[in-house]
Every structure is written in C-alpha cells, then in structure tokens.
C-alpha cells in the first residue's frame with residue numbers, strides 16, 4: 001500500500017542514520033530530496049540506488065501532485081531534507097499536509113534533529129520548550145519576535161547561521177536580559193562543543209571566536225512569573241470593577 005515516509009538523515013555523523021531509515025530508502029520507489037546532489041552522496045555511501053527527484057521551495061506545489069498520484073497508485077515515497085528531520089526548518093510540511101488531505105498514510109521515522117539534541121545537552125529545563133527555528137534577519141523584525149517570546153517560561157530554541165550568530169546573541173541579551181544560554185556547535189561532528197553561560201558570557205565568547213560551523217542557541221525561559229501574559233487579565237478586570245462600583 002502506498003504511503004509517504006518522512007525520513008530523517010544525519011546532521012553530521014553518518015552513523016546516525018537508522019536501520020529503518022536505510023530500509024525505507026532502499027525499498028521506496030522514489031526519494032524526494034531537498035537537494036538531490038547532496039542526498040546522492042548519502043545514498044552512495046550506503047550503496048542505495050533508489051531514484052531521486054527534487055522537492056524544494058520552488059517546485060513543491062507541482063511535486064506534491066505528482067507524488068500524491070504515485071502514492072495513490074500504491075507506491076511508497078520517501079522524503080528527505082539536506083540534514084535532520086524534514087519539515088523542521090526544512091521543506092516537507094506542505095507535502096505531509098497534502099498527503100493527509102488526500103486521506104493517505106504518512107509515516108514519520110524518528111531520527112537525527114539538531115534542536116532536540118541541543119536542548120537535552122544544554123542542561124536547561126526540557127520540561128517545556130519552544131522551538132522557534134531561524135529568527136528574521138532584519139533587526140527590527142528580530143526584536144519584535146523576541147519581544148513576543150519574552151514572557152514565555154518555556155526554554156527557547158533557535159537555529160542560526162554562523163554569519164548572524166553574534167548579532168543574534170546581542171539581540172537576545174538586549175531583548176531578553178542576561179539569561180542563561182547554551183550554544184550547541186557542530187553536533188555529532190568532530191568538533192562538537194557546548195558553550196554554556198550567561199548571555200553576556202556567551203556573547204563575549206562569540207566575539208573572541210572564529211565562528212565556523214553550525215549552531216543551535218538554547219535560551220532559558222522567563223523566570224519572571226509576574227510577566228506571564230496570563231496574569232495580566234486580572235489587573236484589567238479589577239479596573240473594570242472599580243468603574244462599576
């Protein structure tokens with residue numbers, strides 16, 4: 001029976017592919033990949049010869065229909081992104097949505113994902129967390145988004161490119177205050193490391209470092225209970241009461 005398999009791929013260390021991922025990639029009739037050249041290297045490494053087609057930002061609508069037709073005919077299709085879990089700051093979500101809308105099965109394989117590894121390795125509370133992904137590039141938009149997140153008590157997770165890391169760390173310090181931050185760098189790779197400290201400490205580390213590689217920023221949630229939005233309604237209600245009486 002036809003299905004869409006969402007298959008996570010390694011975020012650095014090739015040993016993080018799962019046995020099940022390899023089986024699905026081998027037996028699928030076609031693999032839809034964010035970048036076929038990139039995925040070709042992965043397939044070559046594991047001696048997988050399943051045909052590839054591209055599925056990315058610019059052809060996704062057209063591809064969704066083609067893939068949907070194949071699944072309807074009983075084919076198993078795998079979707080992968082360049083690294084980690086498809087649909088997490090990567091293409092995939094619209095395809096999943098299209099398959100669900102057609103009442104066809106979507107099977108998601110668990111596997112490598114940078115945000116979850118960074119969260120657990122940060123040592124910050126993992127009970128409640130909020131994955132944001134990439135903040136907007138423009139300073140104003142970035143500040144606006146950070147203000148929106150400011151009162152959340154959940155641990156906050158961001159992806160960031162090495163080119164914007166310093167700027168983003170400064171914005172985090174300016175907008176959220178001197179919170180605890182953990183930076184996970186080059187997860188699963190040879191130079192994997194965690195930089196843990198206050199926003200000020202982490203910013204000064206970044207200013208003294210040649211920032212190469214891939215980074216996840218994990219930020220402590222708000223510890224200011226009063227600032228939670230859910231508490232504010234009470235104040236406005238009491239004002240209304242005064243007017244009444």
Ligand code: SAM
Pocket residue numbers: 011012081083084085086087088089090112113114115158159160161184185186187188189214215216
């Ligand atoms: N789909 C991927 C996942 O499941 O993690 C994320 C893709 S997103 C386009 C790429 C971003 O993820 C990078 O800019 C970086 O912030 C983060 N990332 C990916 N691999 C990483 C690694 N090995 N170490 C640290 N961060 C990583």
